[in-house]
Amino acid sequence: MKFKLLELRPLRVGTVVVATLLVAGWAMRPLENPAWQAVRSGQPAMKLDSLQGALGQGVTVGLLGGFRAIVADFFWIKTNSVWSDNDLPATQTLIKLVTAIDPRPLYFWQNGARMIAYDMPNWRIVGAGGYDVVSKAAQQQIEREQSAVALSNLNEAFGYHPDSVLIYVEMANVYLNRLKDVASAAEIYHKAALQPDAPYYVARIYGELLRRQGRNAEAYAWLKQLYPTLPKEAKDSASGRQPTAKPQPSAAEIEMAMAPVVLERIREIEKELKISKNQRFMP
Amino acid sequence: MGMTTGGVPFSLTRLLIVAGNTFTEAVRQKLFNFLLLLAVALVASAQFFREFNFGSSELKFISDFGLGAMVFFGSTLTIAATAQLFFSEIENRTALTILAKPIWRTEFIFGKFLGVFAVLGVFCALTTLLLAGLLCSRENSLMALHPDAFPGGRIIHYGDLMAMGMLQWLKFGVLAAITLLIASFSNTNLYTVVMSFFMLVICHLQYLAHDTYAQVASLPLRLLVRLLGYVFPNFQVFNLADQVATGVGLDAGVVLRVAGYALAYIAVIGGLAVYSFRNREI
Amino acid sequence: MTPSASPVAIEIRGLTKDFPLNLRGIKLRAVENLTLSVPEGRVFGLLGPNGSGKSTTIKIILGLLEPTVGECRVFGVPSGRVDSRLNVGYLPEAPYFYRYLSGTELVRFYARICGVPRKRLDDRVKEVIDWVGLSGAAQRRVGTYSKGMLQRIGLAQALVHDPRLIILDEPTAGVDPVGSAEISELILKLKAQGKTVLITSHLLAQIEDVCDRVAILDRGKLILEGDVNELVGQRDRQALIVDPLSPEHLDELRGWLASRGHALNAVEQPRARLDQLFISRVSRSEKGGQK
Secondary structure: OHHHHHHOHHHHHHHHHHHHHHHHHHHOHHHHHHHHHHHHHOOOOOOHHHHHOOOOHHHHHHHHOOOHHHHHHHHHHHHHHHHHOOOHHHHHHHHHHHHHHOOOOHHHHHHHHHHHHHHHHHHHHHHOOOOOOOOHHHHHHHHHHHHHHHHHHHHHHOOOOOOOHHHHHHHHHHHHHHOOOHHHHHHHHHHHHOOOOOOHHHHHHHHHHHHHOOOHHHHHHHHHHHHHHOOOOOOOOOOOOOOOOOOOOOHHHHHHHOHHHHHHHHHHHHHHOOOOHHHOOOO | OOOOOOOOOOOHHHHHHHHHHHHHHHHHOOOOHHHHHHHHHHHHHHHHHHHHOOHHHHHHHHHHHHHHHHHHHHHHHHHHHHHHHHHHHHHOOHHHHHHOOOOOHHHHHHHHHHHHHHHHHHHHHHHHHHHHHHHHHHHHHHHHHOHHHOOOOOOOOHHHHHHHHHHHHHHHHHHHHHHHHHHHHOOOHHHHHHHHHHHHHHHHHHHHHHHHHOOOOOHHHHHHHHHHHHHOOOHHHHHOOOOOOOOOOOOHHHHHHHHHHHHHHHHHHHHHHHHHHHOOOO | OOOOOOOEEEEEEEEEEEEEOOOOOOEEEEEEEEEEEEEOOOEEEEEOOOOOOHHHHHHHHOOOOOOOEEEEEEOOEEOOOHHHHOOEEEEOOOOOOOOOOEHHHHHHHHHHHOOOOHHHHHHHHHHHHHHOOOHHHOOOEHHHOOHHHHHHHHHHHHHOOOOOEEEEEOOOOOOOHHHHHHHHHHHHHHHHOOOEEEEEEOOHHHHHHHOOEEEEEEOOEEEEEEEHHHHHOOOOOOOOOOOOOOHHHHHHHHHHHHHOOOOOOOOOOOOOOHHHHHHHHOOOOOOOOOO
């Protein structure tokens, strides 16, 4: 009997090891699951089928193994190198690839869109003979095409960064700077300004874009409603130093809010709208 | 584990003596020299990223590559050092002289483990500090150059970076325990190293078994896939903070759970290594 | 269990050890039904050719291997238990040790493993290193030691916790005659201190000088056991060593013996043993730490 057991020793040890690991793996789920959920929630699902063609097997394993960030970084560096060669198809493909591998960094979306919307029209026009040769209409056509690609990419970004202010701003800028479409730009800036974490300048620009369209009354209403929300230099008021519940805004924040500039704009609009002195906005 | 029989109680002191000796061996075999290489590589890559005008995102690149290097070199160090420090005992027959003393095999195996774990701790601490230093100095200069890119102040979560260093250390601990378990029954260093790397990959991909199990049609096969998923620890839970530069901060509760997960696995796998080693004829 | 006249250090009964060679049940029998006891305070030689099961037996005594059948006790404690090794010192065959430690660090390490109290640690380490004659090389890395020095540092680590039983596995293998003579000397010193020494060797001549009792193994089986004097002493013979005799005197002697019923069986020239000649001519200065 004892002889039999001994001969099976490696088998016995192996069985005990596997069985113990199995029980341990099952028993440790309460420890594993919350952490795994946290890791998972930070990692958008990977569209592997769209990637597999572009990547080697080793890279795919690396991706699945949790090294998305660094693989994406590698491909971004590659993107930069093809970009500096003005290689349009490669750059465009790599931007797609990088954002598919790791859609988390906004940087990839923003800079990818900029390359597509601002640099590529230039490459195409130069490639077609230069600004003197290509007709204005053709140039605009090229710009519209590239802007469409950039905007569609940025729209895709919302899938991973819902209501991201920076993506809104990026889109609005394409409308504004490339397509000269002030109305669409204003609309998107408005959406951006409504987000709770929107930087102060977004609301200011929205007001500015309304004015540019001649929608002064709307701009006036917007800025009047904006001004009281801005942090301002604490005026040495008569009330003295009262302990306030809210933390004091930092100097940098006050500077970025630019409350005096907003007030100045309000006054400008009041002048344009010929609002009487007693009707004027009183902060 | 049969620690009650015999007149010699289990001794933490003896365990620590073995650990100390293992650590000394690692130091005197100049295992740490390659840290210097890693440091040079990190500094050089950080320098390289300056070429690109990434702006504040340069910090993301530095931290991604830094953590990547830590994971890659750390995993290599873990497997190579554990296998080497174990097999040098077997091959030089020093295991015979130690185990012929009044010492438990539990003390020997966990002593070996603790020695390697200390080596890995030094590695992780130094790499993390170096990376933090690199990031901090670059962040300072970038903040001076483009203040508007840092509207909310610093963007690197240094606390998260430290937590990440610690989590990697714990993960390496689990990997070292796995390597010891493999070494406890394998005959050669090479086999141990190859098998351990194989296990490392499986533990990183283990979650796929859970993911696909629902899609497997046949019931027995589905059960098998599910069970397989439980046999291997999930190494991806240690990736909690892979976005140190853009992350939203770590939940301390989750970090503690992961730490508990690692320590529990170290205990279980270490115990299995002892069990398997007790059955080894040396 | 079995009460015997003198106390017993090692008691082996019905010991068989098989090594499975594969999963289909083919096995190698290294030791077969061995029964042996080593009395306390004696130098016991376990002899036999290579592969006769000596090292396996020793590993079982040390608890490094488990017996397949049978039992082995050391000072009455089953050899699988940790406390059976409390009073045992072991020098393995061709030891290597931790090359990166100095001699002192190495012995200190083993002393701490064996639980030598901290306040006695330094003194004890120095004492055994002196005792094996390595004090001059104590601060050198073990990696730089010669084979003979390795044997001696190995002996030092085996003795550092002052064990009652010392097991030496092929202590003279690969050591030059000067070195092995020194080891023999040390073994005799241990015996004088009342220690039990178990020593294995396949070089029978060397062992003969130091052992009180021997057992000879062949292919895992015990083929002979007994006191050295009983085994090799020829009680019906006697040797006389005299100055050279002339042929006439030799004839006279033969006649004198014949008249008393004895025969002169052999006349030969006694020869010094070569190793003794070697030892008397070779200087001892090469040995590190030798005063």
